[in-house]
Amino acid sequence: MEFPPLVAPDGPAAQGAAVKRRIAIVTAEILGPVRNGGIATALTGLAEALALDGHKVDILFVDLANSAVDSMQGWVAHYAAKGISLSRLPGGADLPTLSHAAADWLATRTPEIAHFHEWLGLGAAALAQKKSRRRFRGTLMVVGAHGPSAWAAEGNGTPLDPEIDARERQSVALADILISPSAYLLGWYRDRGWTLPARCHVQQNLLPLRPDPPAPRHRLPVRELVFFGRLEQRKGVVLFCDALDRLKLPPGQRAGLTVTLLGKTAPVDGQDGLAYTLARAQGWGLPVQHIGDKDTEAALAYLRQDGRLAIIPSLIENSPCTVLECLLEGIPLLAANVGGVAELIAPQDQALLFPATADALAARLEAVLATGAATGSPAIPQSLVRTQWLTWHGAQRTETPGLRGWLMRFFTKR
Structure with a gap:
């Protein structure tokens, strides 16, 4: 194994440490x-x-x-x-x-x-x-x-x-x-x-300590697309905007659909990320709101409400807590398959991932809006x-x- 785990799978499995440090x-x-x-x-x-x-x-x-x-x-x-x-x-x-x-x-x-x-x-x-x-x-x-x-x-x-x-x-x-x-x-x-x-x-x-995640759910209706992360290039805000530009929906699916930008703003192409995104949103024909003042728990509480889909379209990621938090909280999500994201998600739930391109995200959004979203399980239980x-x-x-x-x-x- 190129980079071994911190604790070998066949190593000690004692609950807690015998020596206090x-x-x-x-x-x-x-x-x-x-x-x-x-x-x-x-x-x-x-x-x-x-x-x-x-x-x-x-x-x-x-x-x-x-x-x-x-x-x-x-x-x-x-x-x-x-x-x-x-x-x-x-x-x-x-x-x-x-x-x-x-x-x-x-x-x-x-x-x-x-x-x-x-x-x-x-x-x-x-x-x-x-x-x-x-x-x-x-x-x-x-x-x-x-x-x-x-x-x-x-x-x-x-x-x-x-x-x-x-x-x-x-x-x-x-x-x-x-x-x-x-x-x-x-x-x-x-x-x-x-x-x-x-x-x-x-x-x-x-x-931080959380209860065991609920069992995965499927075919969940979606009425709100939530960009979850900082409004910056690395977190995929430009890719998200490009995907929304390409989104093709029948009138019945577009009616009542909204977009939320859930995260702090950051510079994008030399301008404020929120201003950049709102300018791009003019062509979507969808109501758009920004929520940038929530801490982690408040943001997750917002995402847990029915009808909301967390979208994490990052261009690069290490091991994003946003993805892991959604898995642990039973929040429907789609995440770009970059960096270490796939390492967080159970093998049977890898369909929550999409290639980090605007065309791929637009296609996945069209499918989810037609057939429903899903939640998933973490690859390794937090326990x-x-x-x-x-x-x-x-x-x-x-x-x-x-x-x-x-x-x-x-x-x-x-």
């Missing part, structure tokens, strides 16, 4: 201070599961936009009630300065396992300090592959900041272990010449994903600094 998470996104997003959803789910299993979990939220100044006290209390310590690092400084500040914070926690995302390279300073043996000899440094800036720039057709790219590459190269929710993204790194650590593994994201994450954290052999490490820390401080 000190675990730190450094992130620019966490649910609450940040309304939604893939990194926020994945790391919130992981933190909550680890704390519930008895681990000591500390989170450093790097508030890049300084948007959580007024609400932070409430979110600290919210996470404390879940057994999680939440700290805030104010933004405003450049990324290297923030990365060094994050390393200083991490040193005060002395974690056995530290998690970073590769995006923006916030862990670069701490990883470099471990490499040089200045700090963190007793910490296993884990970098999560959520999608670097080069990958996003490739999908959006936008310029790439070379300094950010260098820090993200450094973070990946210096990781003790690189964990990706999809085999696809690890292959993307390899194919573009990134230096990868010796230990690269695939492990799906764990979402198993939870067990895998917890088993792995308890089984890790973390380094012990020993006398040499103690002396190095002592003289470094002096």
Whole structure:
């Protein structure tokens, strides 16, 4: 197997970990201070599961936009009630300065396992300090592959900041272990010449605790087409508009059909994504609304209402939480078959996928509007994903600094 799973299928299957760890998470996104997003959803789910299993979990939220100044006290209390310590690092400084500040914070926690995302390279300073043996000899440094800036720039057709790219590459190269929710993204790194650590593994994201998904349903009537995601090139908003331009419906199917844009706006072709989409919508002959102020739970509650079809037509994706959330919530959906999307969906439900072209999406929409939509099941139950994450954290052999490490820390401080 090219990129092995984090926990072997025939490995230990104990519920929870026998050894409880000190675990730190450094992130620019966490649910609450940040309304939604893939990194926020994945790391919130992981933190909550680890704390519930008895681990000591500390989170450093790097508030890049300084948007959580007024609400932070409430979110600290919210996470404390879940057994999680939440700290805030104010933004405003450049990324290297923030990365060094994050390393200083991490040193005060002395974690056995530290998690970073590769995006923006916030862990670069701490990883470099471990490499040089200045700090963190007793910490296993884990970098999560959520999608670097080069990958996003490739999908959006936008310029790439070379300094950010260098820090993200450094973070990946210096990781003790690189964990990706999809085999696809690890292959993307390899194919573009990134230096990868010796230990690269695939492990799906764990979402905040949800009930078991309902049984799949079929032939569900659709009266509302919901674009679900940011209004940007990478998320497929242009493809979506092109497909709606091509949509051919008999009058009976068009009557009462509406379109909703469910997600934040972002730049598209040098203009605001919402303005771009509304201009394109003038030729559809359908009512169009935009909803951009909902957090994850509110967005899913909206999609659960009868008659709504979630459409996720991304041009590139790693392991999108939007797709997994729809599967877990029993929400009818269609998703572009790109990146690691197919890895999320059970083999018997792969018909929910379509090739990432406007013609293919238009054809699928015409078929769904004629015969009904369907829900699906995840390829791996979240209960198993939870067990895998917890088993792995308890089984890790973390380094012990020993006398040499103690002396190095002592003289470094002096």
